[in-house]
Amino acid sequence: MSSNTQSIAIPTLLAASSIAYVIFKKYEPENVLVFALLLVITPASLVPIVQQAPTTLLVATLTTFATYWSLILVLTVLYRISPFHPLAKYPGPLLCKVSKLWMAHVTASSGKAHIYVQEIHRIYKSDIVRIGPNELSTTNGDFPSAVLGVNGLARGPYYDTRIHEAGMSLDGIRDRSLHTIRHRPWARAMNTANIKHYEGLLSNVVADFIAALSQREGEVINMSEWSMFFGIDFMGQMAFTYDYGMIKNGRDTHGLIRLFESLTREGAWISHISWSLKFLQHLSSATETIDGLKLLGEQTVERRITAGSTAKDLFYHLIDEEGHEPTPPSLELCAVDGLTAIVAGSDTVATVLSHLWYFLVSHPTYFDRLRKEVDEVFPPGADTNKEIAKQMTMPFLNACVNEILRLYPPVLAGLQRRVEKHTGGRVVGSHFVPEDTQVSVWAYVVHRDPQHFSPIPDVFWPDRWLTQETYVLPTGNIISKDEIITNRDVFVPFSQGPMVCVGKSVALMEIRAVACAVVQYFDIEVVDQSCFDSYEDTLCEAFATIRGSLPICLHVRKP
Numbered sequence: 001m002s003s004n005t006q007s008i009a010i011p012t013l014l015a016a017s018s019i020a021y022v023i024f025k026k027y028e029p030e031n032v033l034v035f036a037l038l039l040v041i042t043p044a045s046l047v048p049i050v051q052q053a054p055t056t057l058l059v060a061t062l063t064t065f066a067t068y069w070s071l072i073l074v075l076t077v078l079y080r081i082s083p084f085h086p087l088a089k090y091p092g093p094l095l096c097k098v099s100k101l102w103m104a105h106v107t108a109s110s111g112k113a114h115i116y117v118q119e120i121h122r123i124y125k126s127d128i129v130r131i132g133p134n135e136l137s138t139t140n141g142d143f144p145s146a147v148l149g150v151n152g153l154a155r156g157p158y159y160d161t162r163i164h165e166a167g168m169s170l171d172g173i174r175d176r177s178l179h180t181i182r183h184r185p186w187a188r189a190m191n192t193a194n195i196k197h198y199e200g201l202l203s204n205v206v207a208d209f210i211a212a213l214s215q216r217e218g219e220v221i222n223m224s225e226w227s228m229f230f231g232i233d234f235m236g237q238m239a240f241t242y243d244y245g246m247i248k249n250g251r252d253t254h255g256l257i258r259l260f261e262s263l264t265r266e267g268a269w270i271s272h273i274s275w276s277l278k279f280l281q282h283l284s285s286a287t288e289t290i291d292g293l294k295l296l297g298e299q300t301v302e303r304r305i306t307a308g309s310t311a312k313d314l315f316y317h318l319i320d321e322e323g324h325e326p327t328p329p330s331l332e333l334c335a336v337d338g339l340t341a342i343v344a345g346s347d348t349v350a351t352v353l354s355h356l357w358y359f360l361v362s363h364p365t366y367f368d369r370l371r372k373e374v375d376e377v378f379p380p381g382a383d384t385n386k387e388i389a390k391q392m393t394m395p396f397l398n399a400c401v402n403e404i405l406r407l408y409p410p411v412l413a414g415l416q417r418r419v420e421k422h423t424g425g426r427v428v429g430s431h432f433v434p435e436d437t438q439v440s441v442w443a444y445v446v447h448r449d450p451q452h453f454s455p456i457p458d459v460f461w462p463d464r465w466l467t468q469e470t471y472v473l474p475t476g477n478i479i480s481k482d483e484i485i486t487n488r489d490v491f492v493p494f495s496q497g498p499m500v501c502v503g504k505s506v507a508l509m510e511i512r513a514v515a516c517a518v519v520q521y522f523d524i525e526v527v528d529q530s531c532f533d534s535y536e537d538t539l540c541e542a543f544a545t546i547r548g549s550l551p552i553c554l555h556v557r558k559p
């Protein structure tokens with residue numbers, strides 16, 4: 001470049017990249033053509049200004065593109081870490097402030113994003129920290145209801161990855177009015193009368209589960225995997241009156257476990273940079289998962305339609321057979337939502353069950369206390385499936401389930417909401433959250449914060465959920481009820497508000513029913529202590545939880 005050309009080229013490149021930067025910042029374009037225009041066509045058109053003999057075209061092109069892109073990057077980073085950024089006053093790691101790519105990397109490389117976020121809160125000693133350029137995580141007690149609750153915020157871009165060819169599944173809808181419309185059939189499907197119907201289905205699946213486990217008495221089985229067999233088989237029945245046959249066959253008959261795992265693993269890190277979905281979905285591994293899910297949806301719906309409505313399952317309500325909706329949703333969207341129930345409902349329940357076996361076996365005194373309570377309500381020989389409603393009032397059983405949901409909420413990722421642009425921001429307690437900002441509530445982190453759950457917030461101690469005058473700690477020390485903090489207002493394993501888990505009642509019913517049946521019927525023997533010792537380390541955040549194996553041996557209880 002001659003000095004003359006340099007004098008034009010550098011200011012031109014600087015001006016062009018600054019304009020591109022401003023457009024990206026202000027309008028956050030997602031259109032591939034706009035990307036091409038700003039990142040390829042513009043710098044390409046500047047090459048002739050940079051190119052001068054003896055520079056070759058190749059060198060000029062490389063120089064122009066490298067300078068142009070670097071300038072955009074530098075401007076972006078400088079603004080994000082500058083005191084002028086609206087979130088500048090909130091502490092957080094530099095890499096989090098610079099780009100959400102960092103959280104995507106933490107998620108993909110370690111699966112421990114939940115622990116990373118907890119560490120950030122601890123390191124900065126703050127209940128509100130910056131985990132992305134425009135994203136905060138908070139453990140402040142005012143936030144869960146203000147963010148997730150009835151008057152809370154809409155979902156953030158994290159959920160954009162829940163898109164299917166037919167449209168967005170219920171659990172990804174960000175627009176609140178659209179969500180209300182799509183939620184209506186679900187609300188009908190989950191009303192008291194219909195839950196009663198699922199109770200009958202549940203009894204049958206639990207009976208199958210106990211029978212299949214009895215056949216394997218004395219064999220080593222992976223109880224983490226068997227919990228998934230139960231979760232999928234029950235959801236197949238509940239959503240589509242279909243038996244996936246995992247319990248009967250004792251294996252992943254349809255390859256669903258593998259499919260769901262790749263779906264959640266890939267979805268978890270891409271969700272942090274959901275704008276990249278358009279580009280990444282062309283990768284062969286992602287296409288394989290998306291195609292697998294699509295095929296599963298098509299096959300499931302085809303089978304269900306051929307079989308007809310033999311029962312009022314979830315699909316019956318989704319396709320609105322009773323004609324409640326002015327415009328019933330398309331068949332394709334019903335397939336997407338039905339499938340969502342299977343994905344969202346099987347793995348989460350299986351995770352709680354798997355953790356339950358782990359904690360009960362690791363703490364024999366809790367196992368004995370639970371068995372005593374089960375025996376009082378359902379004496380040995382009595383059918384635990386007969387009066388499932390009684391299980392709701394069993395204090396220790398419910399305390400164990402709550403304690404698992406507190407320590408390891410199956411949705412380990414943060415529940416992301418967004419203060420939309422042009423809203424002027426949102427005041428929550430003593431904090432101001434500027435507009436165009438995402439706020440995440442990581443249940444895992446909130447539930448282990450000693451300001452909400454104390455003492456021993458990191459320890460499995462079901463007693464904290466019981467109402468009594470004095471409590472015996474695992475160490476044997478006795479403390480009074482005034483020394484205990486159990487803040488139910490921030491207990492959000494199912495989220496809360498309009499986007500609360502629609503399957504919450506069914507999930508709790510399933511967990512209690514399986515727990516009662518197994519504890520009443522079997523003694524559990526650990527066969528590989530090392531798997532138990534490392535079980536908690538195997539747990540990975542992939543929005544939901546990826547679990548390691550839990551090899552055990554069951555013995556039918558002697559009278």
Ligand code: HEM
Nearest residue numbers: 170171341344345348349411493494495499501502503507
């Ligand atoms: C222990 C078991 C379960 C846990 C811990 C759990 C947790 C959650 C959480 C935290 C959300 C909110 C996600 C968000 O807003 O980001 C959610 C939503 C949802 N869950 Fe569950 N879930 C469980 C079981 C189930 C079951 C059994 C079903 C199906 C029957 C189900 C279906 C759904 C659906 C469809 C949504 C989206 C709700 C909406 O957007 O309105 N879940 N779940």
